[in-house]
Amino acid sequence: MNDRKPELVCPAGGLPALKAAVDNGADAVYVGFRDDTNARNFSGLNFGPEDTARGIEYAHRAGKKALLAINTYPQAHNWSVWTTAVDRAAVLGIDAVIMADPGLLRYAASHHPDLRLHLSVQASATTYKALEFYHQQFGIQRAVLPRVLSLQQLWHTIVNSPVEIEVFGYGSLCVMVEGRCALSSYITGRSPNASGGCSPAESVRWEETALGRESRLNGVLIDRHGLNEAAGYPTLCKGRYYTDAQPY
Numbered sequence: 001m002n003d004r005k006p007e008l009v010c011p012a013g014g015l016p017a018l019k020a021a022v023d024n025g026a027d028a029v030y031v032g033f034r035d036d037t038n039a040r041n042f043s044g045l046n047f048g049p050e051d052t053a054r055g056i057e058y059a060h061r062a063g064k065k066a067l068l069a070i071n072t073y074p075q076a077h078n079w080s081v082w083t084t085a086v087d088r089a090a091v092l093g094i095d096a097v098i099m100a101d102p103g104l105l106r107y108a109a110s111h112h113p114d115l116r117l118h119l120s121v122q123a124s125a126t127t128y129k130a131l132e133f134y135h136q137q138f139g140i141q142r143a144v145l146p147r148v149l150s151l152q153q154l155w156h157t158i159v160n161s162p163v164e165i166e167v168f169g170y171g172s173l174c175v176m177v178e179g180r181c182a183l184s185s186y187i188t189g190r191s192p193n194a195s196g197g198c199s200p201a202e203s204v205r206w207e208e209t210a211l212g213r214e215s216r217l218n219g220v221l222i223d224r225h226g227l228n229e230a231a232g233y234p235t236l237c238k239g240r241y242y243t244d245a246q247p248y
């Protein structure tokens with residue numbers, strides 16, 4: 001039985017959030033750049049280079065760690081955007097980079113051998129055998145396990161893991177197995193895996209019609225709500241559709 005106190009790692013969508021986390025008990029904070037390299041690439045959030053430097057300094061001054069997620073998957077035409085992000089993270093003195101793409105892990109391990117590597121939840125590694133692979137190939141020192149694992153599956157992975165394990169205490173309501181949902185890209189051209197955003201806001205339209213309040217993604221009808229019906233953000237998985245004239 002290991003009674004070591006767990007480390008509390010908190011996400012920060014901006015500098016004020018980072019400071020609040022550091023001031024209120026986080027042992028480490030993790031942030032992401034304000035671009036496609038970050039799987040939480042939401043409008044109005046995240047960090048530019050200057051914010052990142054200030055955030056790292058703030059965390060370090062308080063004796064806390066600062067981690068950076070570069071956890072989307074580069075595409076064939078934009079590989080250098082991701083390697084530039086890794087280079088920038090190394091120069092800024094980040095404590096660890098959280099990554100998913102094997103090519104990028106290889107790049108970081110060979111170009112920045114002192115940079116600590118964590119495997120992102122976006123890598124969707126669900127077994128200790130997968131963790132052994134990433135550890136042997138790239139030297140990862142920690143893995144973030146997918147939220148979809150049961151407590152029993154988590155325990156089995158943790159006791160056999162060659163690396164530290166991080167698990168979510170609290171996660172969003174997205175139902176995908178991390179790193180494996182491309183639904184949004186079929187309609188908007190953007191998905192969490194390649195550009196960090198599902199059903200991005202610029203593709204969303206709401207319209208009051210005689211039939212109800214309609215939500216569309218890139219012009220495609222996702223849902224129609226009655227007058228007093230609560231309407232959530234229109235992601236593809238949460239739409240309501242008809243199959244064989246039956247609502248689904």
Ligand code: SF4
Nearest residue numbers: 174175176181198237
């Ligand atoms: S479509 Fe749904 S399950 Fe897929 S990434 Fe978006 S919110 Fe998650």
